[in-house]
Amino acid sequence: MTALDVALAYHQAWTGHDFEAAMQYVADGIFxxxxxxxxxxxxxxRGFMEPFSKILLESELLAAYGDESTALLMYGTRTVPVADAPAAELITVADGRITQLRIIFDRQPFTEARAADAS
Incomplete structure (x- = not known):
């Protein structure tokens, strides 16, 4: 499997609410x-990503690129507290498992949603 294959399988699993399947693609020593x-x-x-997967309502894959060892995914999400939360992930894969993941998203809408719920 290429890095793109692994990244897409991981993405499909967690956005499909099967976090156990998603973790099969994650290396023990992931950074x-x-x-x-x-x-x-x-x-x-798991402690970082699984809670997000539980509030996910839907996800749309916007772009996916990769080669043998690196993949880049961009996607939009709709979650319980935030209607539009785009994200991008740069994923490094070795031996069929994700060893590094750099995720970029805007935390501000989630901070604002938590503040509104606390009011």
Whole structure:
């Protein structure tokens, strides 16, 4: 499988609400760079990503590019608290598993939604 194949399978699994299947594509030693800071290891990554997958209502893949070791996905999401939350992921794959993931998204709409719920 190419990096793009792995990235798409991972993306389809977590956006399809099958997080266990998604984690099969994640290396134990994954390093994730997220807007909230670095995340190291599969369990820490699960703690970061699984809660988001649970509030996801729908996702639309906008673009997907890759080669043997790197993939780039851009997608839009609609979540329980935020109607439009676009994101991009730069994914590095080795031996069929995601070893690095850099995710880019705007945290501000989620911060505002939490603040509104607290009011």
């Amino acid at each position: 994730c760079q997220a807007p909230s800071g670095p995340i190291e290891g599969a369990e820490a990554f």
